[in-house]
Amino acid sequence: MMKSTAAEQQTDKDVVPATNASSNGHQHDADHDHDHEHGGVFGKNTELFFSIICGVLLGLGFAISFIQSLPAWLSLSLYIGAYFFGGFYTTKEAVESIAKGKFEIDFLMLVAAIGAAILGDWEEGALLLFLFSMGHALEHYAMNKARKSIAALAELAPKTAIVRRNNEEKEITIEELLANDIIIVKPNSKISADGIVIKGSSSVNQAPITGESIPVDKTPVADPQQADKNVSAEHKVFAGTINGSQVLEIKVTSVAADSTLARLIKLVNETEAQKSPTQLFTDKFERYFVPIVLILVVSLLFAFLVIDETFSQSFYRAISVLVAASPCALAISTPSAVLSGIARAARSGVLIKGGGPLEELGSLTALAFDKTGTLTEGKPQLTAVVTLSGATEEEVLQVVIAVEKLSDHPLAAAIVKGGQEKLKREVAAADGLMAVSGRGVKATYQGKQIVIGNPGLFEQEGKKLPADVISQIDRLEKEGNTTMIVQQDDQIIGLIALMDVPRKEAAATLAQLKEIGIKKIVMLTGDNQQVATAVANKIGIADAWGSLLPEQKVKAIADLSEQEGKVAMIGDGVNDAPAMAKSTVGIAMGAAGSAVALETADIALMADKLDNLPFAIALSRKSKGIIRQNLWMSLGMVAVLIPLTIIGVASIGVAVIAHEGSTLLVVFNGLRLLAFQMKK
Template sequence: MMAVIHKLKNQITAGSGMLIVIGFLSGLLGNEQMEEAFLITATVIASIPIFSKAYQALRIKAFSIELLVSIAVIGAMFIQEYTESAVVTFLFLFGDLLESRTLEKTRSSLKELVDMAPQEAVVIQDGQQRTIPVEEVEVGDRIIIRSGGKVPVDGRILSGKALLNESAVTGESVPRSKTVHEKVFSGTMVDNGYIEMMAEKVGDDTTFAKMIELVEEAQESKTKTEKYLDRFSGIYTPAVVLLSLIVFALTRDLHLAITFLVVACPGALVIGAPVSNVAGIGNGAKNGVLVKGGEVMERFAKVDTFVFDKTGTLTKGNPEVTDIKIFAQIDAEELLRLAARAEMISEHHLGQTIVKGAKARKININGEVKNGEVVKGHGIRADVEDHTLVVGNRKLMELENMSISKEALEYAVTREKAGNTVIFAAIDGKLAGLISIADQIREDALNALTEIRKNGVKKIVMLTGDNPHSAKLVAKQLGIDEYHAELLPEDKVEYVKKLKTAGHVVAMAGDGINDAPAIATADIGLAMGESGTDISMETADVVLMADQLMQLSHAYSLSKATIRNMKQNTFAALSIVFVLLMGVLFNTVHLASGMLIHEASVLLVILNAMRLMKFNPKNETVEPGLQVA
């Protein structure tokens, strides 16, 4: 029954409005009895959905706005104020209708995401191409995507090349060129080209499906302000009923008491904070920023200290081998071959850079690695062919009691001061050579850091496992307040704890893998880009889907704007209620006008929140990348 009434609410609103118009016309023609009859009928019809919701609230022992309006309407009918009762019920329903339509717009970003979800996939089965529903795609399926087609699941390109529009996932509208072995994500679109891919994640495991799930959960979650306002309205609403009774007891004016009851409805107060939260999170999702709920948004807005990892966060995370210096009877290519063979067991970005450098030189690095051991934060030990290799940083050489000549140390320092990370490679207990690796600072790093400072961040810190010389160079070029080098993952965690103990509200940005413990320790953990997508989706508070630091700046600005908007709505709601109550007590606001202003105030806070949907801090031109480690 309740569901039927809800479905017919639009028709009920339109019907009651027409009856009121007919009633007023009858009055103008001098037929007062017909006027009353139409107004009473309009009141009864419009009261059905209001009374039903009030009854539902009473069943769960809750004081709702509908209950207050129901009491007011019954009172108005009792004192034969049929015009007031009809107008109040119609305005309440009409206002509710406008609120629903406007609220739908604040959720439009989520709807757009859902609409972007692919429905079909072209798979190769038994040598034949078949179009199947995306739900039937299985891990390992070979899928074809042509120009204009959507990538149905997550996976890797097996053959072909294409320009992909990844805006649905990353918020970045500029298409990216992708080819063999590169990752592609569900929901992205092939603008131009042709690719065949292997399905690696399907169904609810795809990045796009997780995005939609996270945004849905985030928009339903509540900030501390919302929770407080919920508790407040639970006390406020029955208090309004009590105050109305006191007004009646003191004045013996039932009309005044009923008007007091209507204008004191906390509609705008209750809806103001949630709608800001929904609009803010929706804006983030549209721009490739996933904020995991209202509490995260509220906490993020209070951040005064940002901590950054260096490699892959402030730098591009695409380092290259720039130099190989030999200190033994071995040539550079052979040293790189052995080091790359050993590094095959490592997932560290520097180890993978050595592997990539060997492959780029077309060096064969296939073969067995024995007794491989990753020394966390330092490097690796491994037996390759008939040699024992130790490859890592200077501290690993010290742990292994490896002798390093003065010449090698001086060369290492020179390379580090030039912005390189130096990897020491020892063979059979003796230093064989130094491998220099360099990266570039992200083009948008300087602008992003400048923007977050403008928005209230007092301190920016960089924590890195890299050498002090490279760290100093990056810190100087980006204007970072403080940096700490040669840190292990646990050292980063301790430093974040130290900042929190000192009273700072800390946000930690990293790649979501090596920095996962520090990200989890910070008040706000941020992870960015494809490298940390799997982990960051689960652990970080804010996920930046694109490899862009300006997204971080946008996310921080958005959190500030959302909480500011929430406060504006709360202040406006309280101010309007206060003014209306004063108007009632001084007899300048009446029942119908009070309801009209009340509904207008609800729309006002919704429209104010909708401004967040178009929030976009201006992007400035960026500097060219700078080479660093």
């Protein structure tokens, strides 16, 4: 399956918060939609008002035609007026499409209306234009509801920011902000740029970007000078999110054009880049269907040569078939559902890049998860303290915290943080720290020699570990822990265990995925098999494949695809990029703030929340069901109307009513997705 990244799709154009659906049928390009919404004497509703005027003139003309005392030209004048107002936008768009070398449905409708006038059936032609223009106007109104749901993203970010420069505070536009500027965000106001909190603590409503329903606590980094994009989530904020009750000072990390919100808008604007399988089918169908219809219509013009009827009757039948066969509903059936589905997903913090991923997600049979940061928290935590030689847990923790406070090893911070949470008090630092590369550390604490390290450190120094210590280490490591031995003077007083623990929601989410019909769930990780198996057992995954290099993950995805059909790879979008590209659908976790994750994946879960995945799959399945309904409705209507108009049972008026009714039906059916809620 070929995939295009957002980076390949992006242009240097300004971000325009609107998405363009297919240009077939009733859908036109962005310029047309802009005209419908904003142009004309009645403002954005001009097309709708013109259609209403057309209907009024048609009604008056029809009523006057029954009054014998009034001249016939009066009724005709009203019909001609109806033609003008009903055909204004139809003619405008037909001319524009012909100028581009296209013959679209507007042109077919115009030809049908002119044909009716030639036959003297002015009221039939006016009725066609009234219903077509009214359908057009209501369709644009309905589709714009879905578009506006997405376009509202552009309104999230404030237009100005309060910045501190040269010890002075002043208000500037967000376009003037520079990286490393310090901005001040007042309580209950929107944050104007991506950045890192350097002063103040507050709860921030991140729902506009990540879909999280509960405000997230933000705290300042310890060293503002060292603040960069790689700090943990509790220090990061995004443009467009809403500050809580306290003042925050934020160091800007991305200028306005590069913010998470800006990237999100760009990607949403490209959601039609990947067409869904159904859209590809309808495109192919129309390529063959339209020429066949045109040949049929031309043939019917000469029916009077074969059967006993006048040319006018043959012409009328041909025009009726032309109206009946116009594939408006078919052309709009998929884009209306796709656009609504994407808008609904975006509202819950799930970015879906087009109709392709939207449909494919619901048909997945297997899921492959990266472990670190996806199924687990992504950072080690202190998981166990084992006491030995009569020492208490408090004594072991005190020694460990005092020594590890001095270390810059990646595990040291986790040990200190977890230890202090257990101990619930501060501990003074040890003295004379000495690191033993890859093995552990040595220090002096309260006059005693402390050694903390892995078994290899003690074996290196010729110390034989007691059998009970070895059995405890084996037990902890089988559970997926990294174990360290704590020695005071020459006595082993305890063991500490660390582990990248599973996410709290992981087990429940995986159970939910199995309930909704995902047949196979596997874990792919670079960690050793023992750790992979331990984590998998805790969260309910039967298949855990450990010690995999990136290229081995790609092969694993290929093998899964052969065995199971459609498979998704869920990861962080960075080191899992090759495996994501190989999968049917690539899904990035916690993509907010990560340019690589946003650009790599087909679907991005903006919040770092695994439990958004079942919602996304359920939404996809609902979208696919609605697309299928729309397809059957639109094809069914065409299949019924063509024979009825050929045999003369259905007139132009009946064909138009049925035709426009089915078009609006599929549009509003698609809009149901905007209100989608997953069943609990």
